[in-house]
Amino acid sequence: MGFWAKSLRIFKCLCDYGRQSVRRMALQTGLSKSSVHRLTQAMERRDVHPESWLWETAEGRSWLTRLVVATLYTFSLKRGVGVETLSEFFARLRLATQVGCSPGALRHVMQALEATAVETAETWEQDAVAAGEVREIIGGVDETFLERMIVVFQDLPTGYLVLEDVADDRTFATWKALVDARLKALGTEVLYLVSDRAKALIQLAEKGLECLSMPDFFHLMHDLVKSYSLAIGRRLKQAHKQLKAAEQALSSHREGMPAAQASQQAQAEVEASRAEVSQWEEIHSRYRQHLETLSLTLHPFGIADSAPQTSEQVHSQLQTAVEAIEALVERHELPAHRDTRQKVRKQLPGLAALVDFWWQGVQQDLEPFMLSPLWRSWVHECLLPLVYWEHQAAHTRCARRKAKIRHALEAVQAAFHTHAITKQLAPEVLEDWKAWATQRAKAFQRTSSAVEGRNGYLSQMHHNHRGLPRRRYKVWTILHNFDCRAADGTTPASRFFRRTFPDLFETVLSHIEALPQPRRRKHQVALSH
Numbered sequence: 125m126g127f128w129a130k131s132l133r134i135f136k137c138l139c140d141y142g143r144q145s146v147r148r149m150a151l152q153t154g155l156s157k158s159s160v161h162r163l164t165q166a167m168e169r170r171d172v173h174p175e176s177w178l179w180e181t182a183e184g185r186s187w188l189t190r191l192v193v194a195t196l197y198t199f200s201l202k203r204g205v206g207v208e209t210l211s212e213f214f215a216r217l218r219l220a221t222q223v224g225c226s227p228g229a230l231r232h233v234m235q236a237l238e239a240t241a242v243e244t245a246e247t248w249e250q251d252a253v254a255a256g257e258v259r260e261i262i263g264g265v266d267e268t269f270l271e272r273m274i275v276v277f278q279d280l281p282t283g284y285l286v287l288e289d290v291a292d293d294r295t296f297a298t299w300k301a302l303v304d305a306r307l308k309a310l311g312t313e314v315l316y317l318v319s320d321r322a323k324a325l326i327q328l329a330e331k332g333l334e335c336l337s338m339p340d341f342f343h344l345m346h347d348l349v350k351s352y353s354l355a356i357g358r359r360l361k362q363a364h365k366q367l368k369a370a371e372q373a374l375s376s377h378r379e380g381m382p383a384a385q386a387s388q389q390a391q392a393e394v395e396a397s398r399a400e401v402s403q404w405e406e407i408h409s410r411y412r413q414h415l416e417t418l419s420l421t422l423h424p425f426g427i428a429d430s431a432p433q434t435s436e437q438v439h440s441q442l443q444t445a446v447e448a449i450e451a452l453v454e455r456h457e458l459p460a461h462r463d464t465r466q467k468v469r470k471q472l473p474g475l476a477a478l479v480d481f482w483w484q485g486v487q488q489d490l491e492p493f494m495l496s497p498l499w500r501s502w503v504h505e506c507l508l509p510l511v512y513w514e515h516q517a518a519h520t521r522c523a524r525r526k527a528k529i530r531h532a533l534e535a536v537q538a539a540f541h542t543h544a545i546t547k548q549l550a551p552e553v554l555e556d557w558k559a560w561a562t563q564r565a566k567a568f569q570r571t572s573s574a575v576e577g578r579n580g581y582l583s584q585m586h587h588n589h590r591g592l593p594r595r596r597y598k599v600w601t602i603l604h605n606f607d608c609r610a611a612d613g614t615t616p617a618s619r620f621f622r623r624t625f626p627d628l629f630e631t632v633l634s635h636i637e638a639l640p641q642p643r644r645r646k647h648q649v650a651l652s653h
Contacts, residue, residue: 129638130155132182134163170221170642192223193633196234201241202603204588207231224640232640238599240635241628245602249310252621258312259620261286264340264572265319265328267294268579270586274597277303278575280318281566283608284620285578286310288601290594296324300332316481318572321471338478339471341422342571347468348415351461352453356411359458360404367397407456414452416525417445422475422570423516424482427528430509430536432483439476446472475570482568489560499545503557506540511561512568578604603628 133153137144146164150157170180195213199205207230214225224230252258261279263286268274275294277287287306291298307313316336319325320343329337374390420427421441446468453460490503513533520526540546546554585600605617607628618624 130159131163131166131180132185134160136182172221173218175218188219188222189636189639190633192219192233192639193237193636194629196230197237197629197632200230200234201237201599202607204585206588207234221642224642226643229640229643233636236636237632238595240632241599241602242595244628244631244635245606248606248617248625249621252617252623253309253311255621255623256311257622258310259622260312261307261314262567262569263314263317264569264575265299265317265325266572266575266579267291268582270582272594274582275299275302276575276578277306278572278578279616279620280569280572280574282619283574283604283616285601285604285616288578288597290597294322294324296327296332299324299328303328303332315485315567316478318569320572321467336477336481337474338570339474340572341475342573342576344468344471344475345415345418347464348418348449351464352411352449352458355458356404356408360401360408363397363400363404367394367401370394370397407452411449411452414445414449416522417448418442419522419525420528421445422478423512424479424568425509425512425532427532430505430513430532432504433479434483435476435478435480438479439472442472442476443469478568478570482564485567486564489564502543502545503561506536506543506546507557507561508564510536510540511558512565515562515565 130153133155134149137149137153144152146157146161149155149164150160153160155163192214195210196207200207200210207227211225211227211230214220214223219225259279259282262281264276264278264280266276268276272290273292273294275287275289275291275298276285278285287302289302291302303314314329314333314335316338317325317329317333318338318340319329320340326337329335370390370393374387374394421438423438424433425431426433426437446465450465452458486504486508490500493499495503510533513529513536517526517529517533520529549557582597582600605620606615606625609615615625
């Protein structure tokens with residue numbers, strides 16, 4: 125029996141029978157006289173605040189354990205707050221007399237939380253793999269450089285971190301060994317990889333995993349924006365500055381000139397500056413439109429009519445949009461950045477190839493059903509574009525692009541609801557078709573921005589902790605997979621394995637049997653005598 129369990133037994137005895145001799149209490153509790161004497165003295169030392177009695181009850185002690193563990197779990201493990209700060213926090217709550225709140229004591233609790241989380245997650249993952257519920261992976265891969273280099277491999281549709289580990293280098297051999305070990309443990313394979321154009325990552329997909337290597341559309345757009353947005357924005361800012369100066373000169377005539385002549389000259393400068401501002405605002409607007417066209421083109425359906433597209437059509441439209449940006453840059457004598465142009469053009473065929481690859485997956489799913497032309501038309505032109513645009517509208521932040529996607533969605537909704545097949549299907553059958561279409565919509569992954577977001581989170585956590593032991597990285601991966609909840613309450617692990625898991629925090633809390641005892645300082649010992 126532990127310290128706190130004995131203390132609770134004595135407290136219950138006092139509540140039931142009142143103050144008694146040590147011998148009597150020992151007989152009633154079944155403890156030794158020395159234990160009763162020592163524990164009652166400790167109880168008296170803890171009784172220094174009006175609320176102290178609450179922590180002596182079974183309910184109070186249980187809630188105190190939850191408070192301490194929840195604080196460490198939420199603020200230290202998940203948010204990077206140091207134990208020194210949390211030690212101060214507990215002291216301000218007047219808990220230092222009830223539980224060990226020193227940084228050292230809290231670190232011991234943290235280590236117990238970490239070990240339990242790792243052991244629990246490994247057990248859950250093994251059970252899910254044994255049940256055969258693992259999906260094929262559409263991966264995003266990248267490296268992030270902190271105190272140590274970390275390689276990140278994430279399943280993009282579900283957000284599940286397949287691999288997040290420290291590595292000595294980022295060569296093909298290192299990637300291949302780490303990824304193969306994880307795929308073997310999960311018993312699955314990779315459909316395609318989305319990554320930047322690092323040679324090792326391309327080789328990992330094409331040679332190591334023998335799958336499609338998809339260029340990262342996020343990086344391509346970033347390269348274009350990095351090359352031209354600052355230059356255009358700088359010119360627009362200069363034009364606004366010149367206009368402001370011209371308007372100030374107009375309001376206060378120049379000295380040494382007749383008023384009429386000065387006013388006329390200042391007015392001409394204002395008009396010229398306004399024309400310059402209008403020109404660069406128009407250039408900036410056209411540039412944004414070209415970027416928007418690029419983004420709205422790389423889809424399996426056309427944004428104008430939601431008709432199915434091929435890779436050839438998408439490649440032609442992407443190339444036209446890139447050429448329009450290049451023409452705009454040359455026309456207004458902006459920096460050329462020829463390396464960026466060449467890099468972007470080389471990635472266009474790989475980006476467009478995803479469209480045909482996605483449609484091949486659709487055909488493989490539909491092939492066993494032997495659909496008639498009417499049914500196939502309903503799936504290709506009504507069901508899939510409806511679900512796809514719904515998914516894109518929910519995940520698009522830009523207001524202008526969201527408005528265009530919603531316009532396309534409204535047109536498809538009208539066609540879907542009036543189609544003869546939609547009307548004749550039973551509601552449960554229609555829901556099954558929509559569930560399949562949702563899975564197909566999520567299988568179109570053109571960016572690894574989720575991996576970039578993960579890298580940013582790791583960087584912030586590493587900064588907060590000022591460097592961490594290697595074991596903490598594994599804990600962060602587990603917290604992401606099993607305790608990072610979407611709006612619908614699902615976690616990456618539940619989406620990846622297609623099953624529900626118990627609450628990770630409650631599971632970890634249930635394994636914490638007792639908190640550390642409060643420190644008995646020397647001056648407290650002296651006062652007790």
